[in-house]
Amino acid sequence: MDGPIGTASETAPVSRWVTVHDWATTTDHKKLGVMYIGAALFFFGFGGLEASLMRIQLAFPDLQFLAPETFNRMMTMHGTTMVFLVGMPMLFGSANYLIPLQIGCRDLAFPRLNSMGFWLFFLGGCLLYFSFLGGDGLYGAGTAPDVGWFAYAPLTGKAFSRGNSTDYWILGIMVSGLGSTMTALNLVTTILCSRCRGMTFSKLPVFTWIMLVDFVLVLVALTPLTAAQFMLLFDRFLGSHFFDTQAGGSAVLWQHFFWIFGHPEVYILILPAFAWASEIIPVFSRKVIFGYSMMVYATLSIGFISLGVWAHHMFTVGLSPSANTFFAASTMLIAVPTGLKIFNWLATMWGGKIRFELPMLFSTAFLCQFVIAGLTGIMLSVVPFDWQLSDSYFVVAHFHYVLIGGLLFMFFAAVYYWYPKVTGRMLSRKIGHLHFWIFLVGFNLTFGPMHGSGILGMPRRIYTYDAGRGWDIFNLMASIGVAVQAIGILFFVWNLYWSARNGEEAGDDPWDAWTLEWTTTSPPPAYNFEELPVVHSRRPLWDRKHPEDPDWKYE
């Protein structure tokens, strides 16, 4: 097998078809993990292309590059893709690959369910993108969704969304969500039931802890979304009136359903970044994570509180003053455990010997950008501030700082960190530095100025604007920033490709790390460990490397 992640490569070369067949039918959690990441990058290409087209249209005032309908489709597909088809598979891919290795077992609890989960997720994504081919009825199918990734009623109702574009949105997300639910259930079961000997909950690596909370959130949050999508389908095909305002239905009801999914979803997407940071920062600071129990409690409380803050997306919808006050309070409260995590990471770095390898560089940028994201989040939780800036570009800036400045930067950090484990080779440091600096500049150039255009009153989701409102320069900067980001991403993709063949050999434990995945070979064999490990502390490799002063003495 010539794939970089192949297992028994000593045997005679096999045909390409056998390789494809092997991957398509695999139940190996590592291969499925890589497939999830591959799918994420695949859809990231589409999502990025849609974003670029939008930014070209908005680069100058009154530009006529995209028709309004086309812009609205790009806007909808960009949001939907990035949330469901990029963010989610990043999470599932990394968890799939790493959790069995970190908890010292051979595979997920239900390997075939895992494979089915992936293929359903991928099918859902393809179904969503198939809608583009529908192009005004080529297959009698309508065309790509244009109702926004949030699909607010009644814009999604039969009266305002004719054709099948909204149905593609519903069914694509539903199928993909079904796969995500299966995989989340599978991973929860695996963490609960398949840990190696000695790995009690108090010895679970922070990464696995955070992922556990994350998958419970996936299970809890996807349910209301699916329910609401069924109701919308009933409205559209069976003549019910849940959201059909012309027949007395409620537009606000959809928002409650959507955001009771949608807010936890934000935490579903950002928790993996916390999980990766909690592995990477200690290893490169050469220090144990500061305040392990507090990190776990903070994660649990973030998970819990995130279920009670959804209406902060609805501060302008006309809820009562008491409801607005309650949701402001719960939203502000979530800053406490999140801030605690930031302080604990900083304390981990404090007094360390920090090696600024690429994973740590990306993590450092994360620590700056995610703080900005968190602070603008606090600002938006102040309801009157939100009355001015919700649905403005300020909000666009805020959540892109969360999702790119937070999630994507940590995703890059994680790829640089675990790539040697997955492929047996290191990613090129030179290309990596180019990727880091170019992307860092591009990202901040794109989303930094959006805070400004929001404050000057630019609403989001508009396909064009007039000159002379003070928005021109911010928009031009943002559009240039996207081009810079794209160059950075190309370096990243090139690095992935080039290093798989030419990268420096990694060895089993290139970073001198401490968790169980680094005890096995790189790449790991199909069965993960020759002999299932037994652990005595949270850092089994530390114990092995420092027999004179093992961790379990202090835990």
Added chain:
Amino acid sequence: MPLAAVAEGPMPHQYSNIFDPVSVTGHQIKDISWFVIGICALIFLITQGILLWCILKFRARPGDDGRDPPQIYGSTPVEVAWTIVPMIIVVVLFLATARTIAEIQIEEPPEEALVVDVVGHRWWWEFKYPEYGITTANELHIPTSTPENWRPTFLRLLSQDVIHSFWVPRLGGKSDVVPNKENWLWYDTPTAGMYLGQCAEYCGTQHAHMLLRVYVHTPDEFAVWVADQQKADVEDPKVAAGRELFQKTACINCHTLGGTVANGTYGPDLSHFMSRKTLGAGVALNTPENLRAWIEDPQALKPGCRMPNMKLTELEVDHIVDYLLTLQ
């Protein structure tokens, strides 16, 4: 029209900075915004200062002994401290927020208030003044309100189709315009002028061109504007051809003209149409040339809008334009 006091350049515009408000609510929002921004800036400086210090001070240097630094597993006092301090900040912020909400989220107009019904349509705004029997579109006229002469404007927001959002940044705050749900937004401003606003909730194809303007007049000017709007349109015999054409074609299925047979409600009420500065909910200035272009093909100026190309001949367009130009 004696509206010279309202300064205005050509198409359009002006800044609509939320930190430059002109209303009572806008000022309150600005104050609490600076408060939270100040706190956040402080937190940012502290965390990033620590981060920078770590980067500079604790980076591994060549020539180190290669041994790992002392392992510190945590410290209860420190962790308790950085749980409690943020808690206190949150409580302070919360109290400030709760107070401002209570002060500005008012849903019952007082007796002195001017009440205007705002109806959101795809993709234009309808303004009705029940007190005066006036209906207009896309340009809201309200009086100033001073402590001596207190007259806040209360907007009753309703939607005809999907969700919109009413946002005039300098007047402070926004509120969604939701079908089957009555929302309120109020302004209380002593400063005359023109303020730009825009729909802030995605509402379909032409969400971008659902602009609005708010003209704030002194009470005297406002009274003049009201009187002008209440007048019946002049029957100018020179434009009889245009009037007849307007009433014969499908125009009247969607548009209302006060005092004529035209009473459609699907599109904007065109009574006193020439008193408006813009066309198509802010897509262009209301000049004879633009008006002509709009009537010839609205889809060219605002693709996807609800007004179809009526496929009129050149001469017919001339007549209609001439007629509309008389609707002062």
